[in-house]
Each structure stands twice: as structure tokens, then as C-alpha cells.
Amino acid sequence: MLRGVYPLSVKGRFQKLHRWTGLLLQAFLFVTPWLTVAGHPAVQFDIGARRAFILGEVFTPRDTIFLVIAGLFGAFSLFFFTALYGRLWCGYACPQTVFLEEWVRPVERFFEGDRGQRMARDRKGWSLDRAARKGAKLVVFVLMSAVVAMTFVSWFAGARTLWGGGAGLATYGVVAVLGGILFFDFAWFREQFCNYLCPYARFQGALADDGSLVVAYQVELGEPRKGTGACIACEKCVAVCPQGIDIREGFQLECITCARCVDACQGVMEKQGHPESLIIYKPLVQRPAVRPRTVAYGSLLTGLAVALVVLLVQRDNLDATVARAPGTLYTVDADGWVRNTFFLRLSNNSMDPVDVSVASTMADAELLVPPLHLAATESGMTPVVVRLPPAAQRARTLPLELVVSAGGTTLEVETTFKTGG
Ligand code: SF4
Ligand code: SF4
Structure with missing residues (x-):
């Protein structure tokens, strides 16, 4: 019996958007720890020395108010954008999604082939060929985990110190533990992290409302399947889904709104001479963007942003x-x-x-x-x-x-x- 999810590769306009947002976020993650401003790190959260360097300013425990306001700003930004756009964070900006889409799945496809080949080989059971492919893939996952763990810790320990071997044993211990967790995630845990562990996935249901954007199947166009409806029951939308769900059954909490099913169905519908994907981004109910929830979050965000700017301007050396x-x-x-x-x-x-x-x-x-x-x-x-x-x-x-x-x-x-x- 097969276990896990075998998402089929897919091309389309939302996947292009993924590629670009993913590249930007990776550039930010990997390059920032190496940048300097006036001889000091551009961004570094030096926990040991209890100080943070941010774009030429240094913050110490006396500046805790900035940390509090920045934390609240981050939290309310997430609330605000979730209320408007649903789980776009999960689909486009979450490091878990970016690394799975940009690193893990391409490496897996390189060594083991696409969905059909992987499923067929796994069904057959162990062979030398299967073991060699999986072994090579896992070796690359180990290297990837090490690089990502070193990069995450570079934000705290300093890239030059860490990569140059100058950090303490405890810091490299943190890298090893983080690398182990990442390897476990890359090699096996994957979508289960979103489904069982991610706290944002748990409370996003309370943050969104029926006016928030979700990925939804257009029942009125698609049904009845293989009949007068446009859905030809090719199951491609299910095959590409990294969460292993069938969005035609209605909105599901596991959906990370990655739009792979949207692109997959778009390709199918174009071949059928149908202009539009049967799966689209839309709110469950059409509601104006300005509604009590978005106004409340927006006002709080504005207030926090103003407070942050005023405090920064008034801050003395x-x-x-x-x-x-x-x-x-x-x-x-x-x-x-x-x-x-x-x-x-x-x-x-x-x-x-x-x-x-x-x-x-x-x-x-x-x-x-x-x-x-x-x-x-x-x-x-x-x-x-x-x-x-x-x-x-x-x-x-x-x-x-x-x-x-x-x-x-x-x-x-x-x-x-x-x-x-
Ligand atoms: S249902 Fe579609 S949007 Fe939701 S996780 Fe699956 S592929 Fe992504
Ligand atoms: S990809 Fe489109 S046509 Fe194919 S099963 Fe899914 S909804 Fe139906």
C-alpha cells in the first residue's frame, strides 16, 4: 500500500508567481545575513550579547518596546491579510511551502521521477535501483537541511562567524538540531506539518470569514461530472495537490491555497475549449473588502505603524x-x-x-x-x-x-x- 502524497508537477500562471515570490524570499533569507551597514551586520539578532542590529541601528533590552510593537505589527498584519486574502501566506510565503516547492520536490523528481514513476516504483517494493535513488535523494536532503539550518542560525550568530567556524559549540549544536528537524520535514513529515503542527493553520479559521479569499471549485460549472457539467473527472486537480485533498468536495481546512489545482484544471479546460479553470480564487460569499474585521485590523496596524515611526524618530543614541x-x-x-x-x-x-x-x-x-x-x-x-x-x-x-x-x-x-x- 502506498503512503504519503505524490503531487504531480504542474505548470501555470500561479506556479510562475510561486517561483518569483519564492526566489525573492530565498534571496532575502540567504543574502541578508551577509550584508553589512557601516561595518556592522545589516540584520542580526545577537541573542548572546542581547542586542539586535537592524539597518544601522542597534537595539538592546532597553528597546523592548520596539520588539513588542514590531511583534504586534507582524501579528496584526497576518490577521489583516488573512481576513482579506485567506491563507495566501501558506501558499506563497511560508518557508515550509517555499522549501518544499523550490528545493524538495525538484530534487525528488530528479532522482525518482514524477508522480506516476514514483508511485509505480514504490508499489513494486525494494530493489537496488529504488534504494540507490532514495539514498541519493536523502543525501541531497541532508546537505540541503544543513545549508538551510546554517542560514537560519546565521541571522542570530552572524553569517561570517558561523560559516567561518568562529561560533561556539552550543551554536553549532543548535544548527545540528535544526538541521535534523529540517531533514525529518523534507524527507517525510511535509504536509503533515501544516495539518497537525502549524499553529497558524489552527487559528486561521478564526481569523478568516466568509469574505476571505479561498480556492474553490465552481460547482455550478463543473457538475454533474462527465455529464452536462464541464468537469471531465480527470482527477488532475487531486493529483497535483500537495495536501492530498480533493477541493471539489468543498472548502477544507487543509487547503494551503497554493493554486496548483487551479493551474492544473486551467490546463485541462484549455484543451477542452473551456475558457476558465473550474477551480478559482474566490471568497465563499461576495463581501466588500471594507468590513468591521478588516477596518479593526487595519486601524490597529496603522496605529502601531505610527507608534513605531514616532518612537524611532525620537530614539536617541x-x-x-x-x-x-x-x-x-x-x-x-x-x-x-x-x-x-x-x-x-x-x-x-x-x-x-x-x-x-x-x-x-x-x-x-x-x-x-x-x-x-x-x-x-x-x-x-x-x-x-x-x-x-x-x-x-x-x-x-x-x-x-x-x-x-x-x-x-x-x-x-x-x-x-x-x-x-
Ligand atoms: S486544494 Fe488546491 S489550493 Fe488547496 S492545497 Fe490542494 S492544490 Fe493547493
Ligand atoms: S482538473 Fe478540472 S476537470 Fe479535472 S477533475 Fe479537477 S475539476 Fe474536474
């Missing part, structure tokens, strides 16, 4: 906060000057090392600050002693502004000076 040294208000020195001691906490958000200078807006104040140097993305703390000369009369509390400068950025940090007056 330097963060500074000041706090009074614990347990002290003021001290009168032997020379009669009044001393307040503070701790200045600084964070260098830039990718360059900086020397920090501190001044005060109080004209007669004397500042004692040890020299402070911060490496790229480094945080540090320094004591700041402010002294005021003796005076006949002063308010008990004076406003104090510390002017902190580093790497072309100047910040004013407000606190108060206790005189004891």
Missing part, C-alpha cells in the same frame, strides 16, 4: 538617568562647600564607542566626574559629585540640570540639589 546616592542628601565639606553626590546611569545605543562628558547648568557649581568611556551598546554608571560654594542664603532645594554629551548627542537630565539652607 544615548540614554541617561540620574539618581541621588542612597542615604545622602548633602554634605558640607571642610572648606564650607556643599556637596551632593549622584549616580549617573548611561547607555550607549550606538554602534560606536563614545567618550562621555558631563556639565551642569548651575553657573557656580563644581563638578567632579571620573572620565567615562562606553563601548558600542555598553551601559555604565558613574558617580557625579556636585559642589556649590558657601553662600549667605540659599533655598533648601535648587533645580539642577546635568548636561550629558557623547558621540554628538547631548541630553539634559533633571534633578535637585539639596543645600541644607
Whole structure:
């Protein structure tokens, strides 16, 4: 008995679209970790050092708000596009689909032939020829899994470090585990991942509504089959389906809207002199694109995008906060000057090392600050002693502004000076 799905290869306009979106996504995945901006990675999520490089900016745990907003933006984008276009992500952009379509199936066809040949050989049972073909295919799958795993981990560990052998043992351990999972997926698991494991496939039913785009069989044109309807029951739409389903039975949750059946039926119908595929992209019910669900998701997306831009524009290369040294208000020195001691906490958000200078807006104040140097993305703390000369009369509390400068950025940090007056 045959197990698994043997999708027949298919050509058509949606498959061309797949090829192009797949190529673009692969270029993004494979090339990005190698790009640099001003000597630093263009994009790298360096978990070990708790920082992320993104297009010339460096983000650290102090920037968690950006991570939260970007995560919410990604989630609501998925909600928004699912409400409008159904599972287009699954059909065109999901790495699982891209790698299966662009890597796994072409390699399988190269070694084992198309659907009919594979099914016939598998039906016959084991032979030297079958074992050699499957063995060669699996060796290529191992290499593919290793390359893809190295590429995924490059986004975190840095492509040059990882491929140059400079990453730690634990990182290569992650590559090995990820490579093993990918090999398992490429060699056997495949469509079962979408059907049983993928969380998006599970909740997409709640995100879509009857106005979302799905792949659907036009019953009114196709039925009755082999009769007055246009469907000639060639079963080609079933043979090409990577999910192993028959879309003529109606909408099914397993459908990833890859449109292979649309292209297959288009080819069949053209030969029959019928202008249109019996399977098309359409919503279950014609509804306007502007409806409560899409408006709600769209408004949230706009709000998040605005918040992200505003925060990015306001973001400084330097963060500074000041706090009074614990347990002290003021001290009168032997020379009669009044001393307040503070701790200045600084964070260098830039990718360059900086020397920090501190001044005060109080004209007669004397500042004692040890020299402070911060490496790229480094945080540090320094004591700041402010002294005021003796005076006949002063308010008990004076406003104090510390002017902190580093790497072309100047910040004013407000606190108060206790005189004891
Ligand atoms: S039914 Fe058609 S669109 Fe859905 S998964 Fe199968 S081939 Fe792709
Ligand atoms: S490919 Fe078209 S004609 Fe052939 S079985 Fe499917 S729906 Fe019918």
C-alpha cells in the first residue's frame, strides 16, 4: 500500500508567481545575513550579547518596546491579510511551502521521477535501483537541511562567524538540531506539518470569514461530472495537490491555497475549449473588502505603524538617568562647600564607542566626574559629585540640570540639589 502524497508537477500562471515570490524570499533569507551597514551586520539578532542590529541601528533590552510593537505589527498584519486574502501566506510565503516547492520536490523528481514513476516504483517494493535513488535523494536532503539550518542560525550568530567556524559549540549544536528537524520535514513529515503542527493553520479559521479569499471549485460549472457539467473527472486537480485533498468536495481546512489545482484544471479546460479553470480564487460569499474585521485590523496596524515611526524618530543614541546616592542628601565639606553626590546611569545605543562628558547648568557649581568611556551598546554608571560654594542664603532645594554629551548627542537630565539652607 502506498503512503504519503505524490503531487504531480504542474505548470501555470500561479506556479510562475510561486517561483518569483519564492526566489525573492530565498534571496532575502540567504543574502541578508551577509550584508553589512557601516561595518556592522545589516540584520542580526545577537541573542548572546542581547542586542539586535537592524539597518544601522542597534537595539538592546532597553528597546523592548520596539520588539513588542514590531511583534504586534507582524501579528496584526497576518490577521489583516488573512481576513482579506485567506491563507495566501501558506501558499506563497511560508518557508515550509517555499522549501518544499523550490528545493524538495525538484530534487525528488530528479532522482525518482514524477508522480506516476514514483508511485509505480514504490508499489513494486525494494530493489537496488529504488534504494540507490532514495539514498541519493536523502543525501541531497541532508546537505540541503544543513545549508538551510546554517542560514537560519546565521541571522542570530552572524553569517561570517558561523560559516567561518568562529561560533561556539552550543551554536553549532543548535544548527545540528535544526538541521535534523529540517531533514525529518523534507524527507517525510511535509504536509503533515501544516495539518497537525502549524499553529497558524489552527487559528486561521478564526481569523478568516466568509469574505476571505479561498480556492474553490465552481460547482455550478463543473457538475454533474462527465455529464452536462464541464468537469471531465480527470482527477488532475487531486493529483497535483500537495495536501492530498480533493477541493471539489468543498472548502477544507487543509487547503494551503497554493493554486496548483487551479493551474492544473486551467490546463485541462484549455484543451477542452473551456475558457476558465473550474477551480478559482474566490471568497465563499461576495463581501466588500471594507468590513468591521478588516477596518479593526487595519486601524490597529496603522496605529502601531505610527507608534513605531514616532518612537524611532525620537530614539536617541544615548540614554541617561540620574539618581541621588542612597542615604545622602548633602554634605558640607571642610572648606564650607556643599556637596551632593549622584549616580549617573548611561547607555550607549550606538554602534560606536563614545567618550562621555558631563556639565551642569548651575553657573557656580563644581563638578567632579571620573572620565567615562562606553563601548558600542555598553551601559555604565558613574558617580557625579556636585559642589556649590558657601553662600549667605540659599533655598533648601535648587533645580539642577546635568548636561550629558557623547558621540554628538547631548541630553539634559533633571534633578535637585539639596543645600541644607
Ligand atoms: S486544494 Fe488546491 S489550493 Fe488547496 S492545497 Fe490542494 S492544490 Fe493547493
Ligand atoms: S482538473 Fe478540472 S476537470 Fe479535472 S477533475 Fe479537477 S475539476 Fe474536474
